[in-house]
Amino acid sequence: MEQTISITSHTERKVTDTRALPFGKVPTEHMFIAEYKDGKWQNASVTPFHDLSLSPIALCLHYGQTVFEGMKAFRMNDGNINVFRMDKHYDRFNLSLQRMCMPAVPKDLFVNAIHQLVAIDADWVPTDEDGSLYIRPFMIATEARIGVKVADEYLFMVVCSPAFLYYSQPLRVKVETTYVRAAEGGTGMAKCGGNYGGAFYPAGLAREEGFDQVLWTDSKTHEYIEESGTMNAMFFIDDTLITPSLSGSILDGVTRNSLLSIARDKGVRVEERPIKYTELLAAFQAGKRVEAFGAGTAAVVAPIATISIHGTDHACYTGKDAMMYKLRSWLYDIRIGAAPDTHHWNYIIR
Template sequence: MKITLAQQSNLENIDYDNLPFGVNFTDHMLVCHFENGAWQEPEIRPFGNLNATFALHALHYGQAAFEGMKAYRNQEGEVALFRPERNWERLNKSAERLLMPQVPHEVFIDGLKKLIEIDQAWVPQDEVKSLYIRPYLFSSSEFIAARPSERYTFAIICSPVGPYYAGAVKVKIEDVFTRAASGGIGFTKAAGNYGGAFYPTAKAIEEGYNQVIWTDHANHELIEESGTMNIMLRIGDKMITPPLTDRILAGITRDSIVTLLREWGHDVEERPIKVAEVVEAARNGELKEAFGMGTAAVVSVIQQIGFKGERFDIPTPEDGIASKIRKGLNDIRLGRVEDTHNWMVKVK
C-alpha cells in the first residue's frame, strides 16, 4: 500500500463543540482503482479533489454505491470500528446488483484500518460524537455510451460528527411517492436511492415534518423504512419492525438492535406492518414508542407521525426502550461493558 502523508494537519481548525454532520474531513483518504480487469495498489493520500472530466460515467448512469460506518474511542482511549466486516459484505452486495467489481477484503478492511490508524487523532472520546466513515464505489470511466463502465474507483473518506438529528423527529407516512419497488435496488446502498428521496422529503419538511416513512410501492399499505433508517415500533408489549425484503436495506444497526432486544427478553417481531395498524395503534394509545435505526442517527426517537392530514403524538419516555437500546449500544462501543458479540474491531 502506498502512503503519502499530509504535510500539515487540519485537525486544529475543527471545532468539536460545533460539528455539522459530514462537512469536515480528516487529513487523509484511501483510494484504489479497478482497471484492465484488476484492482490496482491502494493508496492513502492527503484528502483532496477528484481528478476527472465531466464525462465521468457515474455522473451519467449512476453506477455508485456507498456505506456508512463509525469509529469510536472507548474509555481506555482505544479506537475501534463497529462491525466493519458487515459493511464490506454489504458494499459488495450492492456492487453485485449494480454490476460493479467486488472490493477485496484487503483493500476495504486492511485499508480502512490503516487509514483510521493514521487519522486516529480525529476520533473523539465522547458519548454522542464519533468519526463517521464513508466507503464508496463508483464507475470512473469517462465516456457517455449507455453501457457499464470499464474502470471503477473505491475510496474512503472520514468526517468527525455529532448527532445526525437534534431532538425527536416528526415523520409523515408517505402515500404518494415510492422509495423502492420489488425487483429493484432498494436493498442496496445505491446513491440513486437517496437522490430519489430528496424531493418527497422536502415536501414533507414543507408540512412541518423532518422525514417520511416509506410505504410499499404497490398500494402504500405497508410500512417499510423511516427516511434513511430502518424503523422499530413498540405496539403494546411487542417490538415490531418490517421484515427484510429486496425493497428494504439490511441495516447493521437494525440487526444489532434486534439482537440486543431479544437477548434482553423483549418480544421482537419481524413481520409486515400495515399502515392502518399503526394509525389505529396511535389513535388508541397502543403505539408506545417509535424510533429509527441507522448508522448516522443510531437511534432516532420519533415524536410524531402524520398520515393524510392527521397527526399523532407518540410517547417518548426517558426510560423507554429507545433510551435503553441507545445506552446499550454506546456501552458496547465505548467499552463500558463486555463485547460478547465481538462487534468492536480495534485499530492499532
C-alpha cells in the same frame, strides 16, 4: 492477493474542536483511494485529502454506477478505537456492488484501507460521549465513455468526518402514500446513489408541510411501512419491538440488525414482519403507548415524536424510560467497551 497500501501523510494536525465542525462538511486530513483497471485493483494508497480529476463523460456521471457505505469508529474507554461491525458493512457493500454490476472489493483491501486511514487520522476520533468518526467507503465508475454500458474502470475510496447527534430533537413525520422510495425488484436493498436522489423530492414536499421526514410505504398498496426517511423504521408496542421484515425494497441496516440482536439478548420480544400503517393507527386510537424511531448509522436511534396519518397527528411516546433509549444505551456500551462484545462486532485499532 493481498494489496499493498502506500501511505503519504501530513505532518501537521489541523483538528482542534471536532464538536464545532458541521457533520459531513469537514473531512479528516487523509483519504484512501484505489483504482480498478484492466480487471484488477491497483495503486492503493492513503494520501492527503484532495479533489479528484474526473472526465466529464465518466460513466458514473451519466448512468448511476455509484455505491457507498456508512460506518463509524468510536473512542473506547481504554483509549483504543473501535470500527464497529467491519464485517457486516463489508458484506453489505459488496452486495450493493453486485446489484449495480460493479467489481467486488477484496476483504483485505477494504479492511486494511479503513484500518490505515482511521489509524493515521486517529486524532479526529471524538472523545465526547455522543461523538464518533463517520467513515464513508464508496465506489464510482470512472471509465470515460458516453454510452449505456457497465463500466470497466472504477475508483474505490474512503473518506472520514467527525460526527455527533444527527437529529437534535425528536422527529415529526408523515406516512407517505403517494411517492415511494423503492419497489420490489428494484435497488432498494442496495446503498446506491439513485435511491437517495429519488427520495429528495417527496422529502422536500414533506418539509414544506412542516415534517422532518417521511414514513415510506410499499409501492404496490401503500399500506405497509418500509423505512423512515433514510433509516430503518422500528416500533415498540405492547412490550414488543417491531420492524418491517427485509425485502428487496428495504435496506439491511447494520444498526437495525444490531438493535434486534441486542433486544433478543436482553429478553425483549422481537417481531420482524410486515406492518401496516393502519396497525399503528389502531394502536393510537386504542390509547396504547407507541414508540417509533428510525435506526441508522448516522442517526443511531432517532426518536419520532409525531406521526401524521392522512393529515391527523398522533403522538408517540418519547419519555426517558422509553425502550429505544435503553437499546441505544446498550449498543453504546458495547461500542466503547463498557459491555462485553459477545457478538464480536468490534474491530479494534490500537
